[in-house]
Amino acid sequence: MALSRDQIAMRVAREFQDGNYVNLGIGIPTLAANYVPEGIEVMLQSENGLLGMGRYPSEAEVDADMINAGKETVTAITGASIFNSAESFAMIRGGHVDFTVLGAFEVDVNGNIASWMIPGKLVKGMGGAMDLVAGAKNIIVTMTHADKHGNSKLLPACTLPLTGVNCITQIITDLAVLEVADGAFHLKERAPGVSVEEIKEKTAGKLVVEGDIPEMKL
Amino acid sequence: MALSRDQIAMRVAREFQDGNYVNLGIGIPTLAANYVPEGIEVMLQSENGLLGMGRYPSEAEVDADMINAGKETVTAITGASIFNSAESFAMIRGGHVDFTVLGAFEVDVNGNIASWMIPGKLVKGMGGAMDLVAGAKNIIVTMTHADKHGNSKLLPACTLPLTGVNCITQIITDLAVLEVADGAFHLKERAPGVSVEEIKEKTAGKLVVEGDIPEMKL
Amino acid sequence: MSGFDKVVTSYEQAMQGLEDDMTVIAGGFGLCGIPEGLIAQIKKQGVKGLTIVSNNCGVDGFGLGILLEDKQIKKMVSSYVGENALFEKQLLNGELEVELTPQGTLAEKMRAGGAGIPAFYTATGYGTPVGEGKEVKEFNGRPYILEESITGDFAIIKAWKADRYGNCVYRHTAQNFNPMAATAGKITVVEVEEIVEPGELAPTQIHTPGIYVDRVIKGTFEKRIERKVLAKEDR
Amino acid sequence: MSGFDKVVTSYEQAMQGLEDDMTVIAGGFGLCGIPEGLIAQIKKQGVKGLTIVSNNCGVDGFGLGILLEDKQIKKMVSSYVGENALFEKQLLNGELEVELTPQGTLAEKMRAGGAGIPAFYTATGYGTPVGEGKEVKEFNGRPYILEESITGDFAIIKAWKADRYGNCVYRHTAQNFNPMAATAGKITVVEVEEIVEPGELAPTQIHTPGIYVDRVIKGTFEKRIERKVLAKEDR
Numbered sequence: 001m002a003l004s005r006d007q008i009a010m011r012v013a014r015e016f017q018d019g020n021y022v023n024l025g026i027g028i029p030t031l032a033a034n035y036v037p038e039g040i041e042v043m044l045q046s047e048n049g050l051l052g053m054g055r056y057p058s059e060a061e062v063d064a065d066m067i068n069a070g071k072e073t074v075t076a077i078t079g080a081s082i083f084n085s086a087e088s089f090a091m092i093r094g095g096h097v098d099f100t101v102l103g104a105f106e107v108d109v110n111g112n113i114a115s116w117m118i119p120g121k122l123v124k125g126m127g128g129a130m131d132l133v134a135g136a137k138n139i140i141v142t143m144t145h146a147d148k149h150g151n152s153k154l155l156p157a158c159t160l161p162l163t164g165v166n167c168i169t170q171i172i173t174d175l176a177v178l179e180v181a182d183g184a185f186h187l188k189e190r191a192p193g194v195s196v197e198e199i200k201e202k203t204a205g206k207l208v209v210e211g212d213i214p215e216m217k218l
Numbered sequence: 219m220a221l222s223r224d225q226i227a228m229r230v231a232r233e234f235q236d237g238n239y240v241n242l243g244i245g246i247p248t249l250a251a252n253y254v255p256e257g258i259e260v261m262l263q264s265e266n267g268l269l270g271m272g273r274y275p276s277e278a279e280v281d282a283d284m285i286n287a288g289k290e291t292v293t294a295i296t297g298a299s300i301f302n303s304a305e306s307f308a309m310i311r312g313g314h315v316d317f318t319v320l321g322a323f324e325v326d327v328n329g330n331i332a333s334w335m336i337p338g339k340l341v342k343g344m345g346g347a348m349d350l351v352a353g354a355k356n357i358i359v360t361m362t363h364a365d366k367h368g369n370s371k372l373l374p375a376c377t378l379p380l381t382g383v384n385c386i387t388q389i390i391t392d393l394a395v396l397e398v399a400d401g402a403f404h405l406k407e408r409a410p411g412v413s414v415e416e417i418k419e420k421t422a423g424k425l426v427v428e429g430d431i432p433e434m435k436l
Numbered sequence: 437m438s439g440f441d442k443v444v445t446s447y448e449q450a451m452q453g454l455e456d457d458m459t460v461i462a463g464g465f466g467l468c469g470i471p472e473g474l475i476a477q478i479k480k481q482g483v484k485g486l487t488i489v490s491n492n493c494g495v496d497g498f499g500l501g502i503l504l505e506d507k508q509i510k511k512m513v514s515s516y517v518g519e520n521a522l523f524e525k526q527l528l529n530g531e532l533e534v535e536l537t538p539q540g541t542l543a544e545k546m547r548a549g550g551a552g553i554p555a556f557y558t559a560t561g562y563g564t565p566v567g568e569g570k571e572v573k574e575f576n577g578r579p580y581i582l583e584e585s586i587t588g589d590f591a592i593i594k595a596w597k598a599d600r601y602g603n604c605v606y607r608h609t610a611q612n613f614n615p616m617a618a619t620a621g622k623i624t625v626v627e628v629e630e631i632v633e634p635g636e637l638a639p640t641q642i643h644t645p646g647i648y649v650d651r652v653i654k655g656t657f658e659k660r661i662e663r664k665v666l667a668k669e670d671r
Numbered sequence: 672m673s674g675f676d677k678v679v680t681s682y683e684q685a686m687q688g689l690e691d692d693m694t695v696i697a698g699g700f701g702l703c704g705i706p707e708g709l710i711a712q713i714k715k716q717g718v719k720g721l722t723i724v725s726n727n728c729g730v731d732g733f734g735l736g737i738l739l740e741d742k743q744i745k746k747m748v749s750s751y752v753g754e755n756a757l758f759e760k761q762l763l764n765g766e767l768e769v770e771l772t773p774q775g776t777l778a779e780k781m782r783a784g785g786a787g788i789p790a791f792y793t794a795t796g797y798g799t800p801v802g803e804g805k806e807v808k809e810f811n812g813r814p815y816i817l818e819e820s821i822t823g824d825f826a827i828i829k830a831w832k833a834d835r836y837g838n839c840v841y842r843h844t845a846q847n848f849n850p851m852a853a854t855a856g857k858i859t860v861v862e863v864e865e866i867v868e869p870g871e872l873a874p875t876q877i878h879t880p881g882i883y884v885d886r887v888i889k890g891t892f893e894k895r896i897e898r899k900v901l902a903k904e905d906r
Contacts, residue, residue, distance in 0.1 A: 270639070640840070
């Protein structure tokens with residue numbers, strides 16, 4: 001069966017290693033913070049200028065001067081640092097953030113990603129997404145494998161305006177874990193109960209399936 | 219009579235206006251801080267990362283962690299700020315420092331300056347001088363009008379490797395105050411008792427003398 | 437000896453010299469760390485044709501959003517906009533122009549503007565609509581685009597505390613774009629919660645040295661919260 | 672849960688992985704704010720062929736100057752050198768190469784290296800020997816030269832205090848090049864006067880966030896003064 005949003009987040013969190021600095025985009029990526037495995041610590045970077053983002057505040061802790069990149073009220077962990085936006089993106093652009101997890105409209109076999117603009121719809125902006133995909137050492141894209149009409153989001157070539165080129169190496173969808181390399185998607189894991197056939201069917205870009213594909217562990 | 223080093227510094231200090239941020243090079247420029255006119259306050263920037271440089275320390279105040287750009291022990295005034303070298307040169311390069319005063323080997327009629335390198339001699343480096351001449355809004359060069367062999371330092375074209383091009387607008391020597399504009403030195407003031415003739419004789423580059431040239435006030 | 441006393445006592449003095457068609461760089465991220473009183477003064481002055489450089493454009497009725505009400509903004513340079521209906525309407529009408537700029541590139545453009553760096557290379561935006569028409573150069577086999585710096589006629593800044601010399605500190609994440617914006621204005625105006633005496637801020641802990649600041653005014657702040665989210669047990 | 676604990680207890684651990692022909696970026700200005708123990712460890716390890724990027728090269732017998740004694744330095748990238756006789760001798764012998772770089776450009780090159788900016792334009796050095804062979808471009812009618820960023824295999828840093836997560840603060844003007852150098856090393860090692868617990872340093876007052884730091888070691892410092900100058904009344 002296709003994974004729930006929380007299950008995708010759980011699978012994402014299994015990628016984290018102890019000591020990783022991680023930037024989580026809005027939506028499913030943010031949920032991953034709830035599922036960091038036992039014995040592993042990650043430090044969350046929020047691109048508005050906070051390293052060591054904590055949980056949401058209690059009513060008494062709410063402070064208009066303490067927000068995250070999603071403009072939500074937030075807290076800082078003990079040992080956090082707070083800095084300006086240029087410094088924050090120096091960290092990101094300079095490759096000091098270990099992982100970025102973000103959503104996408106489309107990803108293609110060359111690791112291109114489209115995530116910010118749908119022609120004809122009002123464009124709100126790319127925020128920090130272009131900097132994040134250009135800068136992080138490892139990027140994980142989380143999304144549903146296909147849109148609600150059943151159209152694949154894993155394409156031979158993105159059709160929407162890009163957020164970044166040649167930058168995506170790993171995709172975790174509701175159906176599968178895939179790596180992007182050598183102009184193809186490489187199937188690595190499938191969601192429990194989801195067949196390789198179904199994944200093939202919903203992957204428009206070139207898909208490489210080698211050997212037995214194990215089910216994900218969550 | 220030719221001005222003493224302290225007299226040159228006195229004349230330099232008369233250029234300062236209340237509220238100016240000033241960077242003073244090693245030597246005569248540094249002396250100018252001793253002659254800031256009554257009722258005028260300037261704040262000294264030291265390019266190793268100190269805005270609001272104070273006097274030299276007492277024995278008890280000496281602190282190895284508190285030095286100026288000349289690597290001398292120093293103090294900070296009340297209201298000073300201390301920052302890193304990139305920020306310090308952002309101030310300089312970005313034109314936020316109002317005045318830079320520095321010495322030179324040669325200046326020419328196009329506002330070029332040579333101050334850091336004599337071929338054949340050991341080259342120690344330009345330090346922050348190239349950034350200062352590229353960045354400050356107003357630069358005052360202080361030097362003797364001629365070298366000890368009587369050779370003019372105000373030339374049609376610098377002969378030594380340059381520190382900066384087209385950047386010098388004002389020169390204060392032991393003999394005169396001059397402005398640099400339109401490919402010439404313009405004589406503005408002469409040292410008390412020094413004749414225009416003597417200045418003409420010791421100025422190798424094109425010199426413009428218009429009207430009566432007053433004596434300097436110190 | 438008043439040359440370093442940057443304190444002004446009226447908003448008219450604070451924004452004196454602002455004229456039609458000028459460029460204003462504004463600090464703030466969403467509604468966090470925005471110079472509320474300086475924005476209100478711009479609305480009151482009624483200047484038109486402004487180019488505003490700011491990560492966002494406020495919301496309907498608050499922050500930079502209030503400058504849309506009388507159509508004072510000609511162009512926004514931002515990374516993320518459209519949290520307000522009026523913005524959307526003016527954009528679709530063609531009354532408002534938007535130059536979308538990646539957030540990190542925007543921050544770096546302001547910093548570069550203040551630091552005398554006219555342009556820099558970044559990988560951000562290469563191969564995307566942001567990179568179109570920009571110079572491309574490879575370094576170590578990777579393509580980068582050339583981005584030019586930004587400066588403004590005015591920079592409007594919100595700080596927590598400033599001393600009379602203009603030395604500023606920011607509180608929590610209200611720092612955001614403010615320090616870079618402060619360096620990039622020909623005239624930089626800082627609105628603060630508290631004015632302190634020189635020496636009260638430790639020299640090594642000053643976020644914005646006073647050399648960048650022309651005017652300081654004490655404001656009062658509503659500090660509206662855009663998205664109040666509470667810990668689960670408090671919901 | 673030790674992933675963020677950067678503290679190491681021996682200098683061997685601190686400089687583990689340093690090899691011949693590597694590039695080391697060192698913080699410090701003159702003898703102020705230099706990682707004395709890390710430099711001593713490099714001498715002890717005896718690695719050769721190093722490229723050292725640092726504003727200066729110490730003095731005879733102290734600071735980076737001690738690495739000249741066994742000819743460990745192949746090349747210095749600095750703005751001002753030659754405060755030591757041994758340096759001069761090796762330079763004139765051709766045993767040592769020097770790349771003189773304007774001080775502000777050097778600081779910006781380190782910052783750019785750490786910030787993923789491969790190159791930037793500056794007016795500094797245009798028309799001088801520094802600009803020779805570099806790309807020139809005009810912005811607003813003024814010529815600028817293109818300068819490339821610097822990164823190193825190691826960065827060696829002196830801070831005042833660091834917590835276990837590597838968050839650092841610097842004391843007085845011992846800050847200088849240290850914060851930029853800290854961002855530009857593949858492996859960044861910080862030698863400090865005091866190690867504190869996370870939370871002891873206020874989040875907004877941290878000069879170097881721990882994300883840039885790989886190893887922290889507590890050192891003891893001689894802090895030699897290069898030019899002790901006293902107020903007139905104390906001379």
